[in-house]
Amino acid sequence: MTDDDERPPMREMRSAECWERIEQAPYGRVGTYAGGEMDLFPVNHGVDRHSIVFRTAPGTKLLAMTVERDVLFEVDGVDGGEAFSVVVKGRAARLEQEREIDAAERLGITTWAPGRKDRWVRISPRDIQGRAFELPPGAAADR
Numbered sequence: 585m586t587d588d589d590e591r592p593p594m595r596e597m598r599s600a601e602c603w604e605r606i607e608q609a610p611y612g613r614v615g616t617y618a619g620g621e622m623d624l625f626p627v628n629h630g631v632d633r634h635s636i637v638f639r640t641a642p643g644t645k646l647l648a649m650t651v652e653r654d655v656l657f658e659v660d661g662v663d664g665g666e667a668f669s670v671v672v673k674g675r676a677a678r679l680e681q682e683r684e685i686d687a688a689e690r691l692g693i694t695t696w697a698p699g700r701k702d703r704w705v706r707i708s709p710r711d712i713q714g715r716a717f718e719l720p721p722g723a724a725a726d727r
Contacts, residue, residue, distance in 0.1 A: 597714030602670045605714060606659050607631045611696070614638070614676075614707070615656035616648035623648060629657075630691035635708050636672065637679075637688045639701040646703055649676040657707050662719065670714040672707065679704035 597605070606612065606629075614625045625645045627638040636657050640646055649655060655676045660669040679685050688704045695701045 592718060594715050594717040597668065597670065597716055599712055602712045602714040603631065603634065605668055605670045606636065609659035609661065612636070612657055612659040614645065615658070616645065616652065617654070618648040618651035628693055628695050630693045632687065632691060632706070635706050637691060637693070637704065637706050639688070639693060639695060640703050640705060641699055641701050642703065646678070646705070649705060653677065655707060665719050666716050667719055668714060668716040670712065672709045673711040674707040674709040676705050676707050679706055
C-alpha cells in the first residue's frame with residue numbers, strides 16, 4: 585500500500601453478512617489441529633441454523649476432528665471490487681442421529697471430490713469474524 589492509496593480501510597463485517605458469505609460460498613476450508621499437526625481441508629458445505637454442515641469420508645479429516653474437536657472454518661473471495669474473508673472458530677461434531685442426518689441431506693450439499701462421503705459433520709460456532717476491503721483499481725479483473 586502506498587502513501588497515496590485512498591481506498592477506505594479494511595472493514596469488519598457484521599455477523600449477518602458473514603453468514604451470507606458462508607452460505608453463498610461454493611466451498612470453504614476446515615482447519616484442524618491434532619497430534620501436533622495442523623491440516624487444512626477444502627469442503628463443500630451448507631448452513632443449517634447458524635452452523636456449518638459438510639459431508640466427508642473416514643480418514644485424516646474425520647480422525648483429526650475426533651481427537652480435537654476445536655476447528656476453524658474459512659471462506660474468502662472477491663465480490664465486485666471487494667475482497668473478503670470470514671473465519672469461524674467452533675467445535676466439530678459428527679452427526680449420529682438419523683433426524684440430524686436427514687436434515688443435513690436435505691441441504692443438497694454435493695461434494696466435488698470423488699469417492700463416497702457418507703459421514704456428516706456439524707461445526708457449531710463460538711466466534712465468527714469477517715473482514716472486507718476494496719481492491720485497488722484493476723485488481724478485481726486479475727482474479
